[in-house]
Amino acid sequence: MKEEIAGHQSIIKYQNNEFTTVDDMIATEFPLTLYVNREEFATIVCSPTHLQELVLGFLASEGVIRRRADIQDIHLDDSKGFCHITLTKELTHNTAHYSKRMISSCCGKSREFYFVSDAATAKVSMTDKTxxxxxxxxxxxxxxxxxxxxxxxxxxxxxxxxxxxxxxxxxxxxxxxxxxxxxxxxxxxxxxxxxxxxxxxxxxxxxxxxxxxxxxxxxxxxxxxxxxxxxxxxxxxxxxxxxxxxxxxxxxxxxxxxxxxx
Missing domain, CATH: 3.40.140.10 (Cytidine Deaminase, domain 2)
Structure with missing residues (x-):
């Protein structure tokens, strides 16, 4: 699948007391389901660009991996909306908290998913950067x-x-x-x-x-x-x-x- 963050759509626009047909750019919404060690882990609704970066960042922020070396293999089938990840270790998370849970692209109650691992993965910053x-x-x-x-x-x-x-x-x-x-x-x-x-x-x-x-x-x-x-x-x-x-x-x-x- 070609990575496109937006596509063209014909719409009706009302302006200056007139209805006209115009071409508009609409953001693309794409569901990507992750399988970790052959087990369904989560579905992320996202823009279909830089998907491998998204998968790595999501798994790291959820504490599933700490570094790139924790992943033995990653296979992205973006034509069907699947990503299969094989870790170099067992998946230790309680998958009852994760399996088939939708990760919404908007702000809402679905964000409660993140609270499962927040306490374990949130870091206190130690930087003295100015x-x-x-x-x-x-x-x-x-x-x-x-x-x-x-x-x-x-x-x-x-x-x-x-x-x-x-x-x-x-x-x-x-x-x-x-x-x-x-x-x-x-x-x-x-x-x-x-x-x-x-x-x-x-x-x-x-x-x-x-x-x-x-x-x-x-x-x-x-x-x-x-x-x-x-x-x-x-x-x-x-x-x-x-x-x-x-x-x-x-x-x-x-x-x-x-x-x-x-």
Missing amino acids: IKADEIIYMMEQLQQSSTNFKQTGGLHNAAISDGHDFYIHRSDIGRHNALDKLYGYCIEQHIPIRDKVLIFSGRISSEILIKASKIGVGIILSKSAPTDLAIKLAHDLNITAVGFIRNGSFNIYSHPQRIVK
Whole structure:
């Protein structure tokens, strides 16, 4: 299957008191079912791009793997929407929590799935990384400029991982957590240390996004939007610097401000 994050769709548009038929770009939604050691593990609804990175990042964030070497074989059949993963070890998770559980692309009750392994896999950041205020503004501007797919569809989340100066990689997905898993998977594949990296994100910093950032291992998360109160509490507990409302040359620091300098 050709990787396409969006496709053309004929729609009816109402504008200036008229109905017209126009061609529009619509975000692609794709279900990918994972089998781990021949056992059905989960189905992720995602954008059909960078799927191997998504699988690696998802399994790592759920504590199934710690490194690329934990996977003996990975076979992606994206024409049918399946990925078969063989580990170098037994699957020790209680699969009753995972089997056939849908991972939704939107915000909702299906996200309770992540609470199964959050306590075991969330990490307290130990980084002493600092970044300058003008670098924060610059990185968010770069993320916005890179988000061509969002501009076309209006239906995608965008994220990037950076050393505080330049992006390592930028990824988009209909699911905000999927975009972060793709970044995590890229770092695993490329053997990039994550501890001193910065996560730049287009959407709201919810508790699930803050937990995902802690699972990845970053100590700083930047967003153009706002955090929730629970996300701020978790950021304090997990020693993560959360910065939001990065817009028009200003931003708010919600936790651990010592990492942000002039």
